[in-house]
Amino acid sequence: MINRNKLSQNYKWVIVALCFLMVMISLGFASSTKSLFPDEIAKDLNTERSLVSVGESMRYIATSVVNIFFGFLVVKFGPKKLILAGFASLVCATLLYSFAHSLPLIYLAGALLGIGFSWTTTTMVGYVVEIWCSENKGTIMGIILASNGIGGAVAIPLVGGLIDPNQTGTYRNAYRLIAAVLFGAMLLILILFRDKPKGATLPVSQGKKKKRGRDWAGIPFSEALRKPYFWGALLCIFMTGMILQGVGGVVAMHMKDVGIDYGTVKGLMSFSSLLLAGAKFLTGFLYDRFGLRLTASLCTVFAVIASFLLALIQNNDLGFLLAVTYVVFGQLALPLETIMLPIYAADLFGRASYAKMLGIFVSVNTAGYALGAPILNLCYDMFNSYTPALFLTGFLMLGNLVLLQFLISAGHREQKRVENLSPAEE
Numbered sequence: 001m002i003n004r005n006k007l008s009q010n011y012k013w014v015i016v017a018l019c020f021l022m023v024m025i026s027l028g029f030a031s032s033t034k035s036l037f038p039d040e041i042a043k044d045l046n047t048e049r050s051l052v053s054v055g056e057s058m059r060y061i062a063t064s065v066v067n068i069f070f071g072f073l074v075v076k077f078g079p080k081k082l083i084l085a086g087f088a089s090l091v092c093a094t095l096l097y098s099f100a101h102s103l104p105l106i107y108l109a110g111a112l113l114g115i116g117f118s119w120t121t122t123t124m125v126g127y128v129v130e131i132w133c134s135e136n137k138g139t140i141m142g143i144i145l146a147s148n149g150i151g152g153a154v155a156i157p158l159v160g161g162l163i164d165p166n167q168t169g170t171y172r173n174a175y176r177l178i179a180a181v182l183f184g185a186m187l188l189i190l191i192l193f194r195d196k197p198k199g200a201t202l203p204v205s206q207g208k209k210k211k212r213g214r215d216w217a218g219i220p221f222s223e224a225l226r227k228p229y230f231w232g233a234l235l236c237i238f239m240t241g242m243i244l245q246g247v248g249g250v251v252a253m254h255m256k257d258v259g260i261d262y263g264t265v266k267g268l269m270s271f272s273s274l275l276l277a278g279a280k281f282l283t284g285f286l287y288d289r290f291g292l293r294l295t296a297s298l299c300t301v302f303a304v305i306a307s308f309l310l311a312l313i314q315n316n317d318l319g320f321l322l323a324v325t326y327v328v329f330g331q332l333a334l335p336l337e338t339i340m341l342p343i344y345a346a347d348l349f350g351r352a353s354y355a356k357m358l359g360i361f362v363s364v365n366t367a368g369y370a371l372g373a374p375i376l377n378l379c380y381d382m383f384n385s386y387t388p389a390l391f392l393t394g395f396l397m398l399g400n401l402v403l404l405q406f407l408i409s410a411g412h413r414e415q416k417r418v419e420n421l422s423p424a425e426e
Helices: 004-030 036-045 056-069 072-078 079-101 104-119 123-133 135-160 173-192 228-248 253-256 264-289 290-311 319-338 342-347 351-383 387-419
Strands: none
Touching: 004 079, 004 104, 004 123, 004 135, 004 173, 036 104, 036 173, 036 253, 056 072, 056 104, 056 135, 056 351, 072 123, 079 104, 079 173, 079 228, 123 351, 135 173, 135 264, 135 387, 228 264, 228 290, 228 319, 228 342, 228 351, 228 387, 253 264, 264 290, 264 319, 290 319, 290 342, 290 387, 319 342, 342 351, 342 387, 351 387
């Protein structure tokens, strides 16, 4: 006789592999390559970069809004249908980019991209892993989310190779290649993905008690709304999203503007994608070993250093060294907008309000994305350089670093109040 329970346990690795592929293709091909396109689109449409970047804002606005309703939609339709709808939206978005000859179509493509990412990236992976995996969830999540970096390392040279900066319009073929890859991944999801093991329900993981408040009973969402540190956390998360995504979206253009060879820029971007995978693993390890304060503070310090390094890049030997150093520090900062969001929700507010808190944190972080690119590109239009805005982002992240210390202290005081922990356990 066939042991159906054993089959379900074995099939979870197929689901994990599909999630790995989903993130690698969706984020690796459709997002990690994003900074290759705005300048080419602006030249092709004979418009300013700041106007093109509004399409990026539409992406993040759409993601932010859709994420608010994620819980309702995934219960009503199931993860498979949402994932397929997400991939269909990404395919439509990239095809629209490839054929668009006006800004309104660029903006529509951006919105479709945002909807697609809402159902094919971090939030969906967390939901699926929670259903299919009964243990080692953090490790599995880390492996899946790290695939973004691997996908980017493959996609950037492949997609960038189709773009000729000396000839307008070549980016359109690059977008068509991305659409074809996305469609292939969608077919695999259609054939192989299952919503849940037979007879399974969404489990509630209690986990092991760990220091620094990673897993505690928490406070109800209605009570959390009355806590000043909740609103401080929203501000911090919003600013982080705005700065990191804003800077990430102009890196390639800034390097080209200061005179760094286009081939070198592609190589640095590909290298950065591989580093991102390692950065996510490192962040999870540091949090498990040393807690929230050290991990969040280190990532924020890396973000500060990265902004200042990028602002100082020039087309000389020292400038190239600074560019390479920026790539390292920039990737070490990026977990602030991915892995750190569920960590903030669990560590500062606990299990009682985790799901709602995570949804809000993702939405607020994504809302910050929507402002980052337009602000930096507006700076470019005003000063013909990204340098002043890059220095400003460094100082803003310094402010975030200070704010974080107060937020973490307040969250851990709340944990001790709820669970009556001693200072030694804190």
